[in-house]
Amino acid sequence: MEGVKHKTAAKLLALLGLLAMAIGGLYYAVSLLHDKWGLAVVAAGLLLLLAGAALGRRELAEFFSRRSARLGLGSGAAILAVLALVVFLGALSGRHHLRWDLSQGRQHTLAAQTIKVLQGLRAPVKAYAFFRETQAGRREAGDELAKYAYASRNFTYQFVDPDREPGMAKRFDVRAYGTVVLVAGKKEERVSLPEEQALTNALIRLTRKGSKTVYFLSGHGEPSLDGAGKEDLSQFKKAIEQNNYKVKSLLLATSKQVPPDASLVIIAGPRKPLLGQEKERLAAYLNQGGGLLVLLNPDRDAGLKDWLAQRGVVLAEDLVLDNAATLANMSPLVPVAVQYGFHEITQPLEGVFCFFPEARSVSLQAKLPQGLTGIELVKTSSASWATDYKAFIKKYEELAVREKQTGQQQTIELKPGPQDKRGPLSLGVVVTLTGPAAKGAPADKPPARGRLVVYGDTEFANNSFLDLMGNRDLALNSVSWLAEEEDLVSIRARQRTNQPLMLQPTQAALAFWLPVVVWPLALAVLGTIVVIRRRRSL
Structure with missing residues (x-):
């Protein structure tokens, strides 16, 4: 047993x-x-x-x-x-395993710059793609990420459904479907549109040594970077720091120049005008290839109206109202951006609204000065209009006095007047300018290219409105574009061409009869002959 x-x-x-x-x-x-x-x-x-x-x-x-x-x-x-x-x-x-891309234009092959970046990875990088199971664009994102994983064993990826795994979305502070978070050690980079150029640039930022520095101009009554108030910018500062940038304050009035380590300078809602020497130092910084983000509310231009005009930017003394905002349960004083110019900043925002509370219109001159190129980034709907800011405030104050005298609530009628400018209206612009070459630079080196982005509103990036719809993406995309490194790649999207196979009637008949009729019939005849011969030989 x-x-x-x-x-x-x-x-x-x-x-x-x-x-x-x-x-x-x-x-x-x-x-x-x-x-x-x-x-x-x-x-x-x-x-x-x-x-x-x-x-x-x-x-x-x-x-x-x-x-x-x-x-x-x-x-x-x-x-x-x-x-x-x-x-x-x-x-x-x-x-x-090996893959061969036989498609026209090599549609399924990464650019040489991307392959070089991937082959240079020395530490594991993992991409978390936050897509719902049936979300449009999930398959395309998977195909793109698979190409990266094929090119480097140090690159891996994982799809995460934010609805089924909210803990992962909270861990990475993901606020929108379709976000891809790249993680290497303790560093993170976010991509709103998982295309090759965005992914590769995020990899470069993720693997670079050290951090780039973003300066906020101070000394003019700007909103606090550390306060928790609704009008403060602490959430904007935190979001920038999450993108691996250092954030510092800059008192330019007591500095001889913009610090050399500045990747970007942000002028956000100054209440007092800038000094002449400050504007001169900002101009020198732009001419040397610096980046400048300007956020100005309707009531104050910080003495920059003429300075911006010299760079092709028209800063209007108006207030933009938009009846389309009421459809989103917003006041007409919060215009909605529904149209975007074709630019790297706004490309990921197609189909997403942005809200600009109490904004002024900002546009480009009909003919830009020599050496400047520009694009109007965001525009309101056709239901919007721009009215004179001072006249609007005066009318509002008169209603407030009348309400106090009569004790009855007064309402202001918000509709465009005969002198008002009808929408769509531009609320933000981007300008690229070519400055003189640096002293001692090689003769064949191109001049520095300064970058300037101007929005007619500060509040869209404050603690109250930053997380509303596409506001955060617009603000951070502006920062990212202005502070890009020189070695970040620019990859043109490969165009998918449709070339149908055109056959003559004779060719079409052959394409049908040969594989469908002739070859099967020939095999059947040969098989029958073999069977008959074998039976006769028995």
């Missing part, structure tokens, strides 16, 4: 060992991320197999003493060798 139990236990251990080895080998062959687990399971299976062999050593000795067992051992060894070869080839193809 005891021998039967030992024999049964030995068979069970051997069977479990073989099964574990098969599962572990298969997992090792197909897994690229956790292949060590497969090897561990194979090792555990081998131990079980050895334990079964030790427990049933008498039965094994008796079995291998037979002649039939020795003959079968050779066949079994051959089968195992073939299986081992199949597993080896599977593992080899899983790790060193």
Whole structure:
């Protein structure tokens, strides 16, 4: 009885060992991320197999003493060798497979700049793509990320459904579907539009050493960067820091120049005008290739109206109202941006609204000065209009006085007047200017290209409105574009061309008859002849 139990236990251990080895080998062959687990399971299976062999050593000795067992051992060894070869080839193809892109224009191949960046990865980078299961664009994002993973084993990716895994979305502070978060160690980069240019530039920022510095101009009554008030900019500052930038205050009035480490200077809602020497230092910074983000409310231009006009920007003394905002349960004093210019800043915002509470219109001159190029970034709907700011405030104050005198609530009628400018109206512009080459620079080096972005509103980026619809993306995209490094790539999207195969009637007939009729019929005739001849020979 005891021998039967030992024999049964030995068979069970051997069977479990073989099964574990098969599962572990298969997992090792197909897994690229956790292949060590497969090897561990194979090792555990081998131990079980050895334990079964030790427990049933008498039965094994008796079995291998037979002649039939020795003959079968050779066949079994051959089968195992073939299986081992199949597993080896599977593992080899899983790790060193090759792909050929035969599409026109190599639509499914990454640019050379991207491949260079991926091959230079020295530490693992993982991309978390936050898409719903049935969300449009998920398949395209997966195809794009798969190309990156194919080019570098240090790049992996994972899809996360924010609805099913809200903890992951909260961990990475993801606020919109379609966001891709790249993680390398403790550093993170976010991409709103998972296209090659955005992903590659995010990889470059993620793997660069050190941090770039963003300066906020101070000393003119600007909103606080650390306050928790509704009009403060602490959330904007935090969002910039999350993108791996250092944020500092800049008292330019007491500095000889903009600090050399400044990647970007932000002028956000100053209440007092800038001094002449401050504007001169900002101009020098722009001419040397710096980036400047200007956020100005309707009531104050900080003495920059003429300074901006010299750079092709028209800063109007008006207030933009928009009846379309009421459809979003907003006041007409909060115009809605529904149209975007074609630019890297606004490209990911297609189909997303932005809100600009108490904004002024900002546009480009009909003819820009020489050396300047510009685009109007955001525009309101056709239901908007711009009215004179001072006249509007005066009318509002008169209603307030009348309400105080009569004790009855007064309402202001918000509709465009005969002198008002009808929408769509521009609320933000971007200007690129070419400055003089730096002293001592090579003769073949192009002049520095300064970058300037101006919005007629500060409040869209404050603590109250930053997280409303696309406001955060617009603000951060502006910062990212203005502070880009010189080695960040610009990759033109490959155009998908549609070239249908045009066949002549004769060619179309051949394309049908040859594969559908002729070849099957010929094979049937040959098969019939072979069968008939074999029967006659019997």
